[in-house]
Amino acid sequence: MQTPRPPPEDLDKGPGHASIAQEALRVLLVQMGLREAPRRVGGGEPRTEGSGSGMGSERAKEKPWLLLCHALCFSLLKASAHTVELNDMFGQIQSPGYPDSYPSDSEVTWNITVPEGFRIKLYFMHFNLESSYLCEYDYVKVETEDQVLATFCGRETTDTEQTPGQEVVLSPGSFMSVTFRSDFSNEERYTGFDAHYMAVDVDECKEREDEELSCDHYCHNYIGGYYCSCRFGYILHTDNRTCRVECSDNLFTQRTGLITSPDYPNPYPKSSECLYNIELEEGFMVSLQFEDIFDIEDHPEVPCPYDYIKIKAGAKVLGPFCGEKAPEPISTQSHSVQILFRSDNSGENRGWRLSYRAAGNECPELQPPVHGKIEPLQATYSFKDQVLISCDTGYKVLKVQGLPG
Amino acid sequence: MQTPRPPPEDLDKGPGHASIAQEALRVLLVQMGLREAPRRVGGGEPRTEGSGSGMGSERAKEKPWLLLCHALCFSLLKASAHTVELNDMFGQIQSPGYPDSYPSDSEVTWNITVPEGFRIKLYFMHFNLESSYLCEYDYVKVETEDQVLATFCGRETTDTEQTPGQEVVLSPGSFMSVTFRSDFSNEERYTGFDAHYMAVDVDECKEREDEELSCDHYCHNYIGGYYCSCRFGYILHTDNRTCRVECSDNLFTQRTGLITSPDYPNPYPKSSECLYNIELEEGFMVSLQFEDIFDIEDHPEVPCPYDYIKIKAGAKVLGPFCGEKAPEPISTQSHSVQILFRSDNSGENRGWRLSYRAAGNECPELQPPVHGKIEPLQATYSFKDQVLISCDTGYKVLKVQGLPG
Incomplete structure (x- = not known):
């Protein structure tokens, strides 16, 4: 069983009150160049309200008497201005002296x-809080580094002033600044405010709309972050x-075949490098024929900067190919063809399919021998064709001439 | 901009595989009393599947040959049994060898x-996973310390077996154990599973139904816990x-007055100790009269164990009073009365209201002097009554006798 934690310390009672005076003294000493400015917890620039801009120690060396006067006046005017750095995951903020x-x-x-x-x-x-037109006297202001999220004052919401009511202010990022300010005269007694803050997890899986940052397949949100995972395979x-x-390890050794991009005709995977090797015996020549459905991510000006096919046949390199128009049929003149297909980390394109066919080199003209015949009898023969040479009755084969080995 | 974290390491590839053999060896050595059993990370009992109960080093000293045989057989049979302790806020679990x-x-x-x-x-x-009747062959079982949350097997849900599908298993507490088991024969090749886990925050403010643990006024949930706060005042x-x-600081010095429990007639605050002092001059006697609406938490058998009123008048202590019936009117016979009201940390009761009246002690009988008169003329006089004694014309007051000082 879990019991509630002690609530966050009231920052503006007891020690908090004492530190208002300490802060004023410290600001004065800093302005006089007698003490180092505080370092902000968690890095970043030191931020102390009440220290005028350009009031660093360098100017202090120039005109210390002017600075002393300025610092004194300024400190008296803004005796209570101070900044509190909060780095916990939750906490309570109250107006000075609350309740x-x-x-x-x-x-x-x-x-x-x-x-x-x-x-x-x-x-x-x-x-x-005291009410004033557009909250110009007393107010609570909620900000990020560069944006005012809300300004509250008064006791009830009017046309020109707003009280927080049940409203929840949510920071867009991981920083929020809350400023309370009261002016010089509080004729009525206002009891101030009691606010609570807490860290809430960002569900990156729901909020990431930028394709460049979201997960390709599965997104897993956890408290404080997210990670991606992939479908089976x-x-x-x-x-x-x-x-x-x-x-990268596809080998084709048949004389004909079909090769497709992965998952064809569904969109091909991202960030992949596929290699298809067509390897036939020397003497064959591979020709490639792309099908009509051809869809590889391209660019209107730069040739195939993202995804592409390149074809290497012997010493020749063809491509890169991309876009929506399939390349013309290709006679590679080679028995060994490598098809490289590369995809980058974005885009949804359907890919490609090609059929290949390996034809043997054409053989020299072949005549049947005298007193014999060749089966089958064809006009031309090519590499790896087989023929049967037989002699008429009473004759025998002495030498096979002019046939490919 | 935030980029995704690398996904949690696949625990059953690479080093994970190696450790299966290491685990078997370690189990064997532990059973032989040659090595210390591992301490479980995060405390608790060491838990090593494959180590038979009662197979500690004490028995090893008794019959080492029997133990050696037993350990060897057992280890060979359960060569792959091992336990992984995960203490991160999120992670990935996969069947051995996945995918x-x-x-x-x-x-x-x-x-x-x-x-x-x-x-x-x-x-x-x-x-x-392999399917089997009631998942008796291969399965994934999800458990807490004392409860089976789910058992999964097969490739699709049937009447007797269940696959996880889109189901999310949520642990009731902060511990969950996942066991994967495959039997001796996998004739088909099953690809196993890929599971993900993550810590989710418990919203104690919504889930605490036990009055003893929930917040009296306001509850603030944060990631990892909650705290309570109170209404203004x-x-x-x-x-x-x-x-x-x-x-604790209520003083009444008037001769009559009304005293109520805080917030009356709304339920009085919890965990409070209120003190009401009625202080009058010696010579007065305070009487108290409770009103009809009287509601203080009580108990059917024990007298006023939770909330009560106690009244101290001089040396007398009256009460404790509680319940729904107002005490009878009380004549305290004292000029100084302390009313103590105490409430404990539970209950919703409306409280009480009383009126008090301080009457002066009665004075001895008073007769007008001869040749004079007393104004006002009353049958009796009491403490602090003032009378005017005047003489008839031609007489003068010589001594005031029998009047209280």
Whole structure:
């Protein structure tokens, strides 16, 4: 049985209160160049509200008296401005002094950072701030690095001001910043706010719409990330995303045959390199005939930059071929042909099918011997044709001449 | 931009295969008392299939020759039995040799353990096992410590056998064990299975039905746990679950007054200890009158074990009071009364309301002086009554006698 964890520490009670004064002192010392600026937990630029831009230690060496005055005035004005870095997976944020009313002229920023693969969900259980036109006096502002997600103030939503109510603010990424600000005069006593945040898992399998990043076959979401896997018979490519096939070891030794891209006529696998070897005895010549359905990813300007077929016949290389128009029939003039088919990591194309035929070289003209005959009797003979030479009765074969070995 | 993580390592290829033989050797050595049994990662009893019960090193000392024979036979029979401990938040499980067909006479158990606050989700992307009546030959069995969650075999679901199909197996707790077993003869070649598991967060806020464990006011689920918080004006008790109020500092000094339990007539807060002090000058006597609506959690046999009122008046202690019947009117005979109201961490009761009245002690009989009068003229006077004594014209007051100071 699991019991609830202690709730996250109230950041603005007890030690939190003390640190407002400490923060003001620290800001002052930093501005005077007497102390190092704090390093932000988790990397990134130090971010301290209340430290004016360009107020670094270099300028401090130039005009220390001006700086001291400026720093003092600034610090008195913004005595309560401070920043809290939060890196936990959940927590609670409350206005200073909560549940007592918040002080005037206060500013606190909470920077919430969760690991990549998570978003931040923020919602309010209590909200009671001074109302002002467009929240220009007191407000709670929720932001990312470059976008304001929400600005809240008041006690109830009006035409121009919004309270959070039951609303949940969800960060698009793994960072969210919440700023509370009160102006110089709080005539009524406002009790502030009580907010809670937590990391929520991003379901990359549902949200990835970019084909370049989503899984080719199966996507498995887990808390904090995702991974891809492939259908039976496929192998995950080293890009961890596309599914290739093992197709580099195809040998054809028959005189005729059919060769297709993998899964034809379904789209061929991505990230694959297929090799088809047609190997016949010397004396044959292979010709290739592509079928009409021919569909290999191409490009309008660059020739076959993604997927292609290349054909190597003896010393000749044909191709690359791609697009939707099948190549013309090819007489390779070779008994040994290698067909290389390569696909990249994107695209859905149906592939190709070809039939090949190996014809033997033509033999020199063949005449039946005197007092004999040749069976079968043909106009021409080619490599590997077999003939039966027989003699008329009373004669015998002395020498076979002019027939291929 | 986030790219997919490399998928979890295939546990039954490469090193996994080698370890089957290593495991058999290790089991043999353990049974012979020549090697220590492995300690299970994450605590608990070592669990090695193939080691017979009662085959510890003590018995090894008794009859080593018998043990050696037994161990050898057993090891040969169960050469492939081994156990894999998985402690990651996600991963992949495949039959031995996947995607090639699995070997005969093989047994592998994967023990998946995730942190508390999570469950384990298991599903199959490929499943192809020998079918047998009630899966008695080859099977995949999914279990917890004490419960079989599913048994799968075959290639398609029948009346007596079940394949996982799209089914997702969810563990009730944070442990799941998956066992694959093949029998001695696989005449056909079965390609086995490809399964994936991942930790899923338990939403304790939705699933906690036990009042003793759920949050009194607000529940906040986060990945891996939950915490409670309270409505504005309440304080979370140190039990991290119930919401109490601060009510120990109530002082009543008027002669009459109304006192109620917090939030009356709404249910009073849990885990609270309220103290109401009625303090009047010595000479007064406080009487208490409870109203009809009176509702304090009670018990049919034990007197007021949970919530109660106790009243301390001088040296007397009255109560505890609880239940649904208001106590009779109480004359405390004291000018100083403490009412203690205590509530425990459960129950929904409406509480109580009382009115008190402080009457002064009665004064001795008072007669108007001769040649004078008392105003106002009453039958009796009590403490703190004020009278005006005036003399008839021509007389003057010499001594005030018999009036309380």
